[in-house]
Amino acid sequence: MLLNALLIFIGEALVAIGVFCDLAASIGMIRFPNFYTRLHAATVGTIGGAVVPLIGVALMALGADWLGNYRFFLAGASIVAGILILLLAPVGSHVLAQAAHKAGLASHEPIAFDHLEEDRRRGEKE
Amino acid sequence: MVNLKSAIPAMILSFIVYIVYTGSIDPYDLLTGAIVAVIIGLLTGEIVIKDPGKAFDPKRLYWLIKYTIWYFLVAEVKAHVDVIKRALSPRIPLNPAIVRVPYYVETDYAMTTIANSITNTPGTVVVDIDYGRKIFYVHWIDAKTSDPGEARKMISLDFEEHARKIFD
Known part of the structure; x- marks a missing residue:
């Protein structure tokens, strides 16, 4: 019983962390000045705001013994979904950033220096 | 010709994912999981795994x-x-x-x-x-x-x- 209570408590704490990360990510999404810096805020939303609460949900489901055998289904589905988001979300950010930079659609400013642009100009990177 | 050696790690991985996702070890789930894992492993093993020795290290x-x-x-x-x-x-x-x-x-x-x-x-x-x-x-x-x-x-x-x- 103590273990179940502990699992539920840790799970709820992780979900609370996720809520805070999502809130901070959406504030950053509005306040950051351009596309690339907003991608960093989006990363806070995917890892802190999606993967961490999914693991929290898995722990809560494992501790909720009134669910019977369904708790393993809930926990397993959450863990697999969390791992898939962890592996696939960065691919999305990466492709968005690459396409935006290649097409020159997003404003780079403010930016201190841009090695990728330099290498493109010199023809070292196609 | 299918490379069996590199198919085995892919089979094991997809079987683990299947069992974790369904969250049950009933004979029905074990059987369907095994069938799916064998098919997936044979189809993708050669593409995703070049050096099967590393998978069991x-x-x-x-x-x-x-x-x-x-x-x-x-x-x-x-x-x-x-x-x-x-x-x-x-x-x-x-x-x-x-x-x-x-x-x-x-x-x-x-x-x-x-x-x-x-x-x-x-x-x-x-x-x-x-x-x-x-x-x-x-x-x-x-x-x-x-x-x-x-x-x-x-x-x-x-x-x-x-x-x-x-x-x-």
């Missing part, structure tokens, strides 16, 4: 688990706190830049691990990659240096050492 598994724990408890927490502080502070302190970050690993899996690790920590996003010269172009929210070697030390050295021990 306990040392690599140990490093993978150690890396996962370290990554979530140290690297992610540090980066999240940093970016959340920037997003919530009144002045929005930013110094963004795109820096060259060289890498020195051989396999595609290790490269993908490093790139995903960099992108998954808030504050750094891999924008482009140069396979020939082995360079990631990383958008960095607080560029402390423009020197590729220094930037590698600050951004990707820990990821790279772990990725080399796991996959290379």
Whole structure:
């Protein structure tokens, strides 16, 4: 019983962390000045705001013994979904950033220096 | 001709994912899981696994688990706190830049691990990659240096050492 209570408590704490990360990510999404810096805020939303609460949900489901055998289904589905988001979300950010930079659609400013642009100009990177 | 040796790790992995996802060890689920795992393993084993010996190396598994724990408890927490502080502070302190970050690993899996690790920590996003010269172009929210070697030390050295021990 103590273990179940502990699992539920840790799970709820992780979900609370996720809520805070999502809130901070959406504030950053509005306040950051351009596309690339907003991608960093989006990363806070995917890892802190999606993967961490999914693991929290898995722990809560494992501790909720009134669910019977369904708790393993809930926990397993959450863990697999969390791992898939962890592996696939960065691919999305990466492709968005690459396409935006290649097409020159997003404003780079403010930016201190841009090695990728330099290498493109010199023809070292196609 | 299907390469059975490289099909087996793929089968085991897809069977584990199936059982974890269904969350039950009834004979029905074990049977359907085994059938699906064999089909998936035979279809994809040759494509996704080049060196089946690496898949059963306990040392690599140990490093993978150690890396996962370290990554979530140290690297992610540090980066999240940093970016959340920037997003919530009144002045929005930013110094963004795109820096060259060289890498020195051989396999595609290790490269993908490093790139995903960099992108998954808030504050750094891999924008482009140069396979020939082995360079990631990383958008960095607080560029402390423009020197590729220094930037590698600050951004990707820990990821790279772990990725080399796991996959290379």
